[in-house]
Amino acid sequence: MDLIVLLQLSSVKPKHNIRFEAIGTHWSIETDDPLDGGVRQDIKTCIKQFDYTYSRFRHDSLVARLDVEPTTVQFPQSADALMILYRQLYDATDGRVTPLIGRQLVDAGYDTDYSFVASAIHTLPEWDAAMRWHGSSVQTHQPIVLDVGAAGKGLLVDEIAAILDKSEYGAYVIDASGDIRHKGTTCERIGLENPDDSSRVLGMAQLQNKSLCASAGNRRTWGKGMHHIFDPSTKQPVDTVRATWVVADDTMSADGLATALFFVDASKLSEWQFEYVRLLNSGTIERSENFIGELYA
Secondary structure (H helix, E strand, C coil), X not given: CCCCEEEECCCXXXXXXXXXXXXXXXXXXXXXXXXXXXXXHHHHHHHHHHHHHHCCCCCCXXXXXXXXXXXXXXXXXXXXXXXXXXXXXXXXXXXXXXXXXXXXXXXXXXCCCCCCCCCCCCCCCCHHHHEEXXXXXXXXXXXXXXCCXXXXXXXXXXXXXXXXXXXXXXXXXXXXXXXXXXXXXXXXXXXEEECCEXXXXXXXXXXXCCEEEEEECCCCEECCCEECCEECCCCEECCCEEEXXXXXXXXXXXXXXXXXXXXXXXXXXXXXXXXXXXXXXXXXXXXXXXXXXXXXX
């Protein structure tokens, strides 16, 4: 999602840090031991493969092939879990969290050229009318613009975490501009950034061996009131929720749930175990009973 989370390290700090740009955003990885050359290369390869697979801003990506004609495309194995989550969120939100949202974002001006010039916005087809997934393979029934922005960055964070786990790094913090995964014996205190004033926080979350993802409509904005969290039923950006924060066991789920909370109340997402904070446009702040942290407003 977006950088609306401020990371404050615990008193026992990882000693090594790398920062870089990837998939259009800022990343940092902090570890207790330095990343060796092989691990760095594995991370680089992982990011490169992810971008080639899922970027709708590349004309040579796998996703781009889906917008030409009905076809069948084999995706990496990770797409299976990603699309299972998407289908669950699609059903839980009555189709408002959908990987088909790319078509409306393009129409609204958030296209491959970043024109930010809106045109007539299409009505999206229903999932089953547009495509069918078989594991990590998709068969489309019409051209589609697949956009996995609601949960894709969280998936990439989890894939990088798996690389660190395989190499037996005992403590790390991966921060992909607000999609954060923590591992270690000490708890991190994470500031929940005020979307109206990045120098202030609305509260603090405690994070240990879990993931925290945040979402807000104040980062990717253009035109008059346009932002990237789009409601396919109204063909307009969501205007009832300003920001969400979710803590869950994995980053992909936290990422997707943070988006889903823009469309439905948490009661509609009861099949998942998670903590959350939600800031409404009215200024009301909601929190789950199991939220571990504190709020200042």
